[in-house]
Amino acid sequence: MRRLMGAPPPRRCARRRLAGVLAALVLAGPALLGAAIGPGGPAAPAEPGGSGETVSLSGNGPGERLDVTLTRVVDPATPAGPVPVSADRLVAVQFRLENTGSAVYHDSPARAAHLLDADGHRFTGSDAATTAGPAFPDTVTLRPGGSALGFVAFRLPQDARPAAAQFALNGGLADDVGHWSLS
Known part of the structure; x- marks a missing residue:
């Protein structure tokens, strides 16, 4: 087999192609699967309206790691307390957080x-109280091994x-x- 001057050896080309395929799978994987699944795999079945899948996530600092499970989606969610006049509706999503x-x-x-809608709009969560269940407090502190459940x-x-x-x-x-895919 002849090689052109300056061309990488065939083995390196195969590695680059494999790296490109792996990169594409990493980027497209969550969309193809419908949800990213961490090393722990899927959790126990979720309540109606939840995916039940656990995703293991890392933070930006050393030792920051959580297993996050989407357990329930309530749509629409009823506000707890006085109802403000608004054309919007509330959607409540329950997560289980475990510090691993x-x-x-x-x-x-x-x-x-x-939360992302079908048109691609992105909505940031709030700690507004709903009748779906208890909301997370503004700040949650979990020691390693600790867990919390909230909306x-x-x-x-x-x-x-x-x-x-x-x-x-x-x-x-x-x-x-x-x-997590909701549709």
Whole structure:
């Protein structure tokens, strides 16, 4: 077999092609699967309206790691307390957080969560109270091995159709993002 001057050896070309295919799978994998699944695999079945899949996520700091499970979606969710006059509706998403890292998790789950609608609009969560169940407090602190369960509320236009939920550590700014398909 002859090689042109300056051309990489055939073995290197095969490695580059394989690296390109693997990169494409990493990027397209969550969309193809409908949800990113962490090393722990899927969790126990979810309640109606939830995916039940657990995603293992890393934060930006050393030892920051959470297993996050979307357990339930309530759409529409009824506000707890006085109902403000608004053309929007609330959607409540329940997450289970388990600190599987070696660092203390100290973050706001509401700011870490996002809901995407079928038109591609992105909505940031809030800690608004709904009758769906208890919301996460503004800040959650979990020692390694600790866990918490709570709702994050999203305000969406009446005609918006929720398509996916996302969660990332560090106030939603970490590079590692969990993604769950809702449609």
